[in-house]
Amino acid sequence: MIGILIPAHNEEDLLDDCLQAALRAAQHELLGGEPVDVLVVLDSCTDRSSAIVGRYPVHCLEIDARNVGQARAVGARFLLERGARWISCSDADSRVAHDWLVAQLSLAVDAVCGTVTVETWDESFDEAAQIRYHQHYQAREGHRHIHGANLGISADAYRRAGGFKALACDEDVQLVRQLERCGATIAWSHRPQVLTSARLDSRARGGFGDYLRGMIQSG
Numbered sequence: 001m002i003g004i005l006i007p008a009h010n011e012e013d014l015l016d017d018c019l020q021a022a023l024r025a026a027q028h029e030l031l032g033g034e035p036v037d038v039l040v041v042l043d044s045c046t047d048r049s050s051a052i053v054g055r056y057p058v059h060c061l062e063i064d065a066r067n068v069g070q071a072r073a074v075g076a077r078f079l080l081e082r083g084a085r086w087i088s089c090s091d092a093d094s095r096v097a098h099d100w101l102v103a104q105l106s107l108a109v110d111a112v113c114g115t116v117t118v119e120t121w122d123e124s125f126d127e128a129a130q131i132r133y134h135q136h137y138q139a140r141e142g143h144r145h146i147h148g149a150n151l152g153i154s155a156d157a158y159r160r161a162g163g164f165k166a167l168a169c170d171e172d173v174q175l176v177r178q179l180e181r182c183g184a185t186i187a188w189s190h191r192p193q194v195l196t197s198a199r200l201d202s203r204a205r206g207g208f209g210d211y212l213r214g215m216i217q218s219g
Contacts, residue, residue, distance in 0.1 A: 002031070002101060003079030004038045007071035007148075008092035012048040014197065015040075019056045021095040030102045037082060040092070041075040043067070049092075069171030072148070073164040084155055089172070090194060091149040095119070097193035100150075104192045110157035110184035113176060114150030114192040115139050143188050148172035150194040157184045 004022050008015060019038070026036035038058040042049055044066045053060045063074055072089065079087055088104055090096050094116065097103070104112045117139070121130060138145060151172055153161075161178035164171045179186060 001035045001037060001083045001085065002026075002105075003076075003082070003084035003087045004036060004096075004101075005041070005072060005075040005079060005087055005089045006039065006092055007041045007043055007068050007075065008045065008049055008053075009043045009066070009068075009071075010045050010047045010049060011092035012052060014093045015049055015052045017095050018090070018092050019053070019058060021097075022090065023056065023058070024098050025096050025100045028099055028102050030099070031105075036101065037079060037084065039075050039079055041071040043071040065166070067166050067168055068148070069164050069167035069169075069174075072171055073166060076158060076163060080155055080158070086155065087153050087158060089148055089151040089153075091196065093197040094149040095195045096150075097195075100192050100194065103189075104152035107187040107189055107191070109187045110154050111176070111179050111186045112152040112192060113143075113146050113186060113188050114152070114194060115143055115145055115190050116147050116149050116194050116196040119195040119197065140190050141188070143190065145188075146173045146176050147194070147196075149196050150192055151176075152192070153179070157182075160184070 004026065006018065006022065022038050026038060040053045040058055040060050042060060042062045044064050061074060061078060063071060065071060076087055086105065088101055157179055160182045161175060165174050167174060
């Protein structure tokens with residue numbers, strides 16, 4: 001079984017699109033009918049996120065940690081206990097491509113670090129800031145970006161690396177560094193595609209939204 005892990009904190013505006021995309025990816029014909037469990041971990045949600053998730057054929061866990069690392073760790077444990085051989089991570093403000101899972105698995109490695117594509121720029125992100133972003137971002141094979149919105153790990157490698165830690169940000173970076181230390185094979189690939197939000201009111205301090213804010217401020 002393949003697991004899709006999506007942590008969420010107050011994502012009522014974007015969850016529908018996120019879940020619809022994940023479920024399309026789960027039904028790709030090249031998966032050969034292998035079961036795919038989609039799990040949303042709702043962390044300290046006070047909006048309509050729970051009601052939205054309840055409309056879809058997905059699993060849901062609710063925690064009160066306000067900690068994305070803990071949310072991912074709880075979710076990964078749930079999926080592993082259900083027999084997942086591979087865990088694909090994304091974010092609730094992102095939409096994975098139809099062939100996202102197929103692209104990750106086709107790389108035949110222990111872990112895949114994928115890129116993200118900004119779908120719509122925030123109005124405060126002017127043309128100069130967008131140019132700076134594209135000058136710095138490596139949307140190509142062999143990049144060195146790490147995104148929780150586009151990360152895949154085999155169950156064996158995840159266990160060897162010790163799993164996600166309860167970090168408020170950079171839990172994805174910490175896991176990849178542990179994977180490197182334990183000798184895991186990692187593909188740094190542009191093939192698995194994920195569209196993500198360019199919002200600046202990021203849910204996790206130090207996350208992608210803060211990185212984008214830095215692009216504005218550096219101007």
